[in-house]
Amino acid sequence: MTYRYLPTTEQDKKEMLEFLGVSSVDELFSDIPEEVRFPRELAIDEALSEPDLVKFMGGLASKNANFTTHVNFLGAGVYQHYTPSTVNHMLLRGEFFTAYTPYQPEISQGELQAIFEFQTMVCELTGMEVANSSMYDGYTSMAEAAMMAAGHKGKPRVIVSKTVHPETRAVLATYAYGQQVEVVEVDFTEEGVTHLSQLQAALEVETAAVLVQYPNFFGSVEDLRAIEQLTHEKGALLIVSSNPVALGLLEAPGKLGADIVVGDMQPFGIPVSFGGPHCGYFATTSKLMRKMPGRIVGQTKDEDGKRGFVLTLQAREQHIRREKATSNICSNQALLALASSIALTALGKQGVQEMSQMNLHKAHYAKQVLDQLDGVENVFTAPFFNEFVIKLPIAVADVNRSLLQKGIIGGYDLGLAYPELANHMLIAVTELRTKAEIDQLAKELEAILHA
Numbered sequence: 001m002t003y004r005y006l007p008t009t010e011q012d013k014k015e016m017l018e019f020l021g022v023s024s025v026d027e028l029f030s031d032i033p034e035e036v037r038f039p040r041e042l043a044i045d046e047a048l049s050e051p052d053l054v055k056f057m058g059g060l061a062s063k064n065a066n067f068t069t070h071v072n073f074l075g076a077g078v079y080q081h082y083t084p085s086t087v088n089h090m091l092l093r094g095e096f097f098t099a100y101t102p103y104q105p106e107i108s109q110g111e112l113q114a115i116f117e118f119q120t121m122v123c124e125l126t127g128m129e130v131a132n133s134s135m136y137d138g139y140t141s142m143a144e145a146a147m148m149a150a151g152h153k154g155k156p157r158v159i160v161s162k163t164v165h166p167e168t169r170a171v172l173a174t175y176a177y178g179q180q181v182e183v184v185e186v187d188f189t190e191e192g193v194t195h196l197s198q199l200q201a202a203l204e205v206e207t208a209a210v211l212v213q214y215p216n217f218f219g220s221v222e223d224l225r226a227i228e229q230l231t232h233e234k235g236a237l238l239i240v241s242s243n244p245v246a247l248g249l250l251e252a253p254g255k256l257g258a259d260i261v262v263g264d265m266q267p268f269g270i271p272v273s274f275g276g277p278h279c280g281y282f283a284t285t286s287k288l289m290r291k292m293p294g295r296i297v298g299q300t301k302d303e304d305g306k307r308g309f310v311l312t313l314q315a316r317e318q319h320i321r322r323e324k325a326t327s328n329i330c331s332n333q334a335l336l337a338l339a340s341s342i343a344l345t346a347l348g349k350q351g352v353q354e355m356s357q358m359n360l361h362k363a364h365y366a367k368q369v370l371d372q373l374d375g376v377e378n379v380f381t382a383p384f385f386n387e388f389v390i391k392l393p394i395a396v397a398d399v400n401r402s403l404l405q406k407g408i409i410g411g412y413d414l415g416l417a418y419p420e421l422a423n424h425m426l427i428a429v430t431e432l433r434t435k436a437e438i439d440q441l442a443k444e445l446e447a448i449l450h451a
Contacts, residue, residue, distance in 0.1 A: 065409055067272075071437045075387050075428025076217070076412035077138070077165050078275055079267050081245065082355070082432055084346035087269045091339050101334075102297075105310045111334060112309035115297040118337040121344050125247045126261040127254025128283035132294040134337040135280030135329065138264030139168045142211060142241045143175040144293045144327055145260045145282065149209035149237045150181045152291050157182045157206045161194040163216035164241065166417035172211070181208075192220040192380025192389065200230050209237040209260075214253060215246050218426065219363070219387025220380055228257035244268060244281070244340075246385045248356030260284045269343030270336050279336035289313070293327030358431035359386035362438065366429045369442045375449040379424060387428045389414065389421075393449065396425045402448045408441055 008016075013025070022028050029037070048056060072080050091097065095110055102108030102115075115133045122131035135141040146158045158176070160169055162185050169185070176183045186198040194212055203210070210231040214222050224240065231238045237259040245267045247253075253261045265279040266272075284292055290313065298312030347355060363386040370390055371378050377391035390411075392399055400410035415422035429438065 065404060070404070070407050070409045071433070071440070072409045073411050073427050073429065073433070073441060074409050075430075076426055077167065077264070078272050078278075079243075079245075079386075079428060079430055080272055080432055081267045081430050083269050083271065084343055086346050087339050087342045090342050091335065096335065096338055102311065105308065109309060111338075112297050112311070114338045114341060115332075115334060116299060116309050117345075118341045119297060121341060122244075122265075122281045122283050125244050125252065126242065126258075126281075126283045127252025127256075128258070128261050129254075129286040130289045130292070130296065131281060131283035132292055132296050132332070134265070134332040134334065135262075135282050135294060136333065137276070137278035137280045138241060138262065138266075139165070139171040139280075140329070141262035141264070141280035141282050142168050142239065143172045144329060145239045145262050146172055146183075146209055146211060147175055147179050147181065147327070148288070148291050148293060149239060149260065150179065152288065153208040153235075153237065155206045155208035155236075156180060157184065157204075158209045158211060159184045159186060159199065159202050159207055159236075160211040161186055161188065161199070161213070161216070161222075162418075163188045163192070163194055163218060163220070163222070164211060164213045165217045168213075168241065188216075188218075190380070191382040192216070192218045192384075193222050193382045194227065196223075196226055196230065199227065203230060203234040203236065205234070207234055207236045209239050211239045211241070213241045214250070215243060215385040215387070218380055218389050219384040219428075220382035221250065221385060224251075224253060224256040224258065232257065243385070245352075245356055245359060248352040249360060250356075250385070254283070259288065265337065265340040268347075269339035269341075277333065277336060279333040279340060293329050294332055355431050359429070362386075362431065362433055362435075363388060363429040365435070366427065366433070366438045366441070369438060370427075370445065373442060373446050373449065376445070386430055387426055390425050390427065392423050392425060394423065396423060399425070399445070399448055403441075403444060406444045408444060 017023065020028065067080055102111045105112060119131040119133060123129065135144065150156060150158060158181060160172060160183060173183055184202050186202050187195045189195050193216065199210065210227065212222050212227055214224060216222055228238050238257060239260045239262065240253040240258040242253055242261060242263045244263055244265055261283045263281055265281050270279060282292060282294065295311055296313040297309055300308050300310055302308045344352065367388045370376050375393045379389045379391050396413035396415060403410040411425040411427035414424040414426050
């Protein structure tokens with residue numbers, strides 16, 4: 001079976017050779033010496049027909065552990081949440097799916113309004129005054145925030161807690177190296193939160209910002225009021241990275257004194273998809289608005305007085321003089337920002353709060369059940385949201401392999417990023433997990449530990 005749309009047909013080859021004035025492909029390459037040519041066929045399988053190829057690729061895909069075949073307790077920055085069916089229905093409409101940067105507002109009102117609504121929702125969640133149209137992901141959002149703070153303060157030093165996602169800290173280190181900004185890390189306490197005494201000792205006049213996560217990488221809820229007081233006493237900015245689902249329940253960072261709030265909107269309407277793509281959010285105070293990277297969509301009126309939307313601020317180097325640009329981030333995640341906006345709209349304020357509460361209660365039930373198992377040790381004692389840490393008597397990798405055979409995707413091995421936390425597992429429990437699934441995790445884990 002052949003298909004005309006698969007290049008290159010024999011007719012295509014014939015026409016190209018005739019145009020070039022040669023009779024064969026061999027004649028086309030006659031100038032290449034025989035001794036340097038590859039004299040035989042490549043050692044690869046013969047091409048498959050389309051039906052056979054679909055069947056083959058389907059077989060490969062079925063080998064993956066996925067959320068249909070397995071129960072998932074893995075989070076660590078990428079989470080499995082409920083996505084309203086309306087998200088894909090709207091997202092894949094041609095008006096949005098094929099849209100590009102809305103440079104011409106007269107033909108881009110739909111996309112511009114969608115971005116404006118996204119910015120508004122981010123401000124409501126974070127308690128901040130202004131948000132941009134999105135960033136690549138939560139990791140680059142925080143790194144951009146740190147560089148923005150260093151530039152604004154004119155100070156070449158930032159402090160980051162080790163309770164911040166390790167991949168965020170890695171991206172921050174890369175950004176800071178190029179900008180010649182010093183990054184100082186402060187440790188965490190036995191409770192699983194930022195060590196305030198170390199933070200206070202590390203704060204000095206040349207510190208531009210303090211970076212924390214809320215809830216942090218261990219799922220623990222940081223004391224933002226105490227961190228804010230220490231930070232602002234030294235004239236530094238407070239940058240908070242936050243899970244937007246948690247903000248349906250926790251006090252907004254903006255109301256606790258944060259100067260910049262960043263994070264990843266993946267939990268709302270964006271699938272896990274092997275870890276990407278994501279949609280970062282970035283919110284700050286109106287005072288810092290013109291220092292913010294990316295772009296902002298604003299509301300205006302047209303010549304007839306009708307409500308309209310335009311790109312208001314574009315502080316990237318593509319639009320203004322390079323030396324005046326706040327960042328070289330040159331795009332936003334408009335389609336994924338739309339996905340989050342649709343999900344948030346479908347859920348509504350009450351729905352977001354209920355979703356947050358379900359995450360909290362189910363995670364606490366899971367921790368209570370697992371704490372009762374012989375061999376499982378409770379590690380951190382700080383209040384937590386939908387993730388928590390347990391210590392096991394054997395390697396987490398071995399436990400996860402055994403759980404996978406039982407149809408369960410286990411938690412994150414913290415020893416991969418924190419050598420001092422070998423045999424520690426970070427478990428995520430979202431609203432999608434049922435009591436039966438949590439009990440099954442406990443049952444299988446107990447069997448593995450006492451095999």
